[in-house]
Amino acid sequence: MANFTNPIVSLADMEAVTMPQTDGMARDYWQGGANELITLKENSSAFDYYKIRARCMRNVENVDMTPRKPLFGKKYSIPVGVAPSAFHQMAHSDGEVGTARACKSQNWAMGLSSYSNRSYQEVKDAGEDSAVFFQLYVFKKRNITEDLVRRVEKAGYKALALTVDTPYLGRRYSEIRNKFCLPSYLGYGNFPEKEAPDFEAAVGGMTGSTNNEIDPSICWEETIPWLRSITNMEIWVKGVVTEEDTELAIQAGVDGIWVSNHGGRQLDSGLATIDALPEVVKAAGGRVPVHVDGGIRRGGDVFKALALGADFVWLGRPVLWGLKYDGQAGVEKMMGIVTEDFKSTMALAGCHSVDEINPKTLVRIGPSISKL
Ligand SMILES: Cc1cc2nc3c(=O)[nH]c(=O)nc-3n(C[C@H](O)[C@H](O)[C@H](O)COP(=O)(O)O)c2cc1C
Numbered sequence: 601m602a603n604f605t606n607p608i609v610s611l612a613d614m615e616a617v618t619m620p621q622t623d624g625m626a627r628d629y630w631q632g633g634a635n636e637l638i639t640l641k642e643n644s645s646a647f648d649y650y651k652i653r654a655r656c657m658r659n660v661e662n663v664d665m666t667p668r669k670p671l672f673g674k675k676y677s678i679p680v681g682v683a684p685s686a687f688h689q690m691a692h693s694d695g696e697v698g699t700a701r702a703c704k705s706q707n708w709a710m711g712l713s714s715y716s717n718r719s720y721q722e723v724k725d726a727g728e729d730s731a732v733f734f735q736l737y738v739f740k741k742r743n744i745t746e747d748l749v750r751r752v753e754k755a756g757y758k759a760l761a762l763t764v765d766t767p768y769l770g771r772r773y774s775e776i777r778n779k780f781c782l783p784s785y786l787g788y789g790n791f792p793e794k795e796a797p798d799f800e801a802a803v804g805g806m807t808g809s810t811n812n813e814i815d816p817s818i819c820w821e822e823t824i825p826w827l828r829s830i831t832n833m834e835i836w837v838k839g840v841v842t843e844e845d846t847e848l849a850i851q852a853g854v855d856g857i858w859v860s861n862h863g864g865r866q867l868d869s870g871l872a873t874i875d876a877l878p879e880v881v882k883a884a885g886g887r888v889p890v891h892v893d894g895g896i897r898r899g900g901d902v903f904k905a906l907a908l909g910a911d912f913v914w915l916g917r918p919v920l921w922g923l924k925y926d927g928q929a930g931v932e933k934m935m936g937i938v939t940e941d942f943k944s945t946m947a948l949a950g951c952h953s954v955d956e957i958n959p960k961t962l963v964r965i966g967p968s969i970s971k972l
């Protein structure tokens with residue numbers, strides 16, 4: 601564990617103490633985003649436009665944080681999970697296995713990145729019922745993708761989270777400037793040696809080319825039916841932010857929608873996800889579950905996303921801060937902070953259960969959103 605003197609009481613504290621002790625290349629990779637970081641910053645700041653309408657005198661001695669609906673038949677502790685992010689061994693030698701152990705011990709759900717350092721099998725063994733989503737990038741070499749999908753299904757993952765906001769990597773200036781590359785002692789856990797994706801070459805965005813390039817031609821008509829033809833896992837799409845794509849996704853037969861802008865790492869100047877969420881929830885109309893990630897750092901942020909209709913929310917960067925802080929124990933500490941903060945928000949807002957967190961518990965102030 602790094603040497604920290606002050607108690608860590610918020611995720612902001614955890615970020616503040618871990619980042620200065622993180623090697624520059626890793627720090628830029630985790631903290632960075634696309635272009636001028638407008639969407640990255642607004643993902644968090646947009647939460648402040650939503651204010652909670654607290655009810656009082658409601659006997660909140662007991663507060664139940666269990667999610668509204670089970671996820672893949674399981675009741676997790678809280679409707680908050682670990683979003684898939686690449687290369688956890690840059691934060692701690694246990695990598696994604698440490699993350700998975702924390703998820704299992706705290707009964708949280710976890711998504712694993714295609715680009716994990718530890719393998720999908722090691723993570724499944726460590727996380728068991730917590731390791732549910734396998735985040736999928738479809739590669740130009742479809743045989744590599746197909747083989748991977750079949751292997752993760754056999755390992756027991758419940759769903760693919762097909763990332764649909766990354767036909768090319770966003771232009772992340774810090775990664776381009778410092779020529780981001782995976783340290784040579786780390787590997788790509790999910791691919792046999794000869795098929796390892798060449799991520800470094802993709803860092804230039806559209807100008808890059810990779811060994812296993814992400815396929816920019818994926819589309820509703822072709823890709824969802826193709827995935828259906830090769831797997832019985834559920835197929836979710838991660839990166840939908842509009843009502844139009846919500847409808848197309850449902851028409852294509854997806855099992856769930858994950859509202860995301862990749863933590864502001866892809867298209868800059870896209871809407872903050874908390875602002876995109878209501879239109880997706882409305883368009884989905886209860887036909888499929890809707891999850892969201894992006895900028896969630898406080899119990900109040902979780903509350904607001906649930907009030908706007910999300911069934912579940914996911915955390916990206918805070919997991920890396922936790923891993924950096926103290927491996928599995930650091931991730932558990934991060935989870936403890938979020939849990940405590942969410943419980944406190946529910947109680948102070950007068951909600952006994954997640955079911956009571958609905959749009960009436962919120963108002964939005966500040967600049968309004970209108971379509972042109
Ligand atoms: C360092 C890093 C790596 C990521 N890698 C992936 C990835 O491999 N696949 C993916 O779909 N999303 C990836 N994401 C995006 C996350 O899944 C998630 O959408 C985002 O981090 C949520 O925003 P937050 O970090 O503000 O919580 C990554 C995010 C970060 C910060």
Ligand SMILES: CC(C)CC(=O)C(=O)O
Pocket residue numbers: 686715766769799862865
């Ligand atoms: C290896 C990358 C493609 C992982 C990713 O999605 C990201 O860095 O945002």
